[in-house]
Amino acid sequence: MTVRYWISSLRGKGAGPAGRVSRARAVRCFHESVPGYRKSPLVSLPGLAKQLGVQGIYVKDESGRFGLQAFKGLGGSYAMFRILCDRFGLDPETASLEDFRQPERQEALSRIHFVTCTDGNHGRGIAWAAGLFGCRAHVYMPYGTQAVRAENIRRAGPAEVSITDLSYDDTVAYASKRAAKEGWILIQDTAWEGYEEIPGWIVEGYLTLAAEAVEDLEALSLRPTHLFLQAGVGAMAGSVLSYMVDYYGENKPVTLIVEPVVADCHFRSAQAGDGQARSVEGAPVTIMAGLNCGTPCSLTWPVIRDYAEGYLSCDDPVAVAGMRAYAAGLEGDPKIISGESGAAPLGALLALMQEEALDEARKAFKLGPEAVILLINTEGATDPENYRKIVG
Ligand SMILES: Cc1ncc(COP(=O)(O)O)c(C=O)c1O
Secondary structure (H helix, E strand, C coil): CCEEEEECCCCCCCCCCCCHHHHHHHHHHHHHCCCCCCCCCEEECHHHHHHHCCCEEEEEECCCHHHCCECCHHHHHHHHHHHHHHHHCCCCCCCCHHHHCCHHHHHHHCCCEEEEECCCHHHHHHHHHHHHHCCEEEEEECCCCCHHHHHHHHHHCCEEEEECCCCHHHHHHHHHHHHHHHCCEECCCCCECCECHHHHHHHHHCHHHHHHHHHHHHHCCCCCCEEEEECCCCHHHHHHHHHHHHHHHHHCCEEEEEEEHHHCHHHHHHHHCCCCCCCCCCCCCCCCHHHCCCCCCCCCHHHHHHHCCEEEEECHHHHHHHHHHHHHCHHHCCCCCCCHHHHHHHHHHHHHHHCHHHHHHHHHCCCCCCCEEEEEECECCCCHHHHHHHHC
16 A cells, blocks of 8 residues: 655645534534434444554544434535525524425425435435425436445435436536536535635535544543544535634644646645646546545535645555544454544554654654554545445
């Protein structure tokens, strides 16, 4: 496995995200009103921590969130809630899901169509959320998508799903065109100039997982010293990082952004050194489907740029190593089911702690015996056939 690292030279130049902790409270209030809401577990891996020579490894395990096998439903459901509050003139600070269940609203809701592009998990969250509110969804997926991922979306809720022959970025553009033509609402988990309000709500939706993780660490009297965040467009990473900056201030964890080498747009943006985001062109192929995105989200890139200490660009065997380590449960550690995009940060951590070629990086990021590391397992076995092939 190969991990390339980059130490950021762009840190500390931003004004700092403020008010994330209080936003998270409001967002969590909505999530708590959703049937099936349960705080996702924070799992300690003491056996692995001992083997790697660090104080602790804690995994926020999102693989069971809302029964969708990934964290993504947090963002999609909250954004849909905000859009529909606007439509029906409800105050999002006091409204809840119940307000949309009244028969006179259900009729109007059944005529509202959402559209999105996804490589799997976001679309599943949107289909499920459309079902919650009584709306409909249209979901487009890029070339190379496994049929099982499309099927999982159809099963999650009232969604029409198609696999295109376009790249992820081109499929986003296609979904956007369909929205304009059909009068559907585009609900995309990444932002660009002129399309920021809805993805902003999606980013806020992910705050719930950050707030829950911090609450559980506090209950153990722990402060994370290191945070590994996998990034596709970076919406989840930027959201979680903004919460950590707001909550811990100067004491925020050293944060490392993990990406597949073929789609490492944050790594390349940081390397470019001028603060501007860069895209990865072409048609990248990686088993880390959720991270296979070529352009950073315009809302979260500035947070990542200003507050992440480093970037780790990983080949597919890194994700494989992470999946196997999670599944193995070293020295009595609990076993965790983690898919390709969920496990990449653990694979990157294993490489950082064990590979001689990464000695300098380990020192630069201060990964020593005092380290309390927080990882987020963002998905379970969302591609079960590949999971079986890899983990056995
Ligand atoms: C399982 C999983 N992890 C991580 C991510 C990355 O999230 P983002 O695109 O917000 O960076 C995704 C995105 O789809 C995902 O599905």
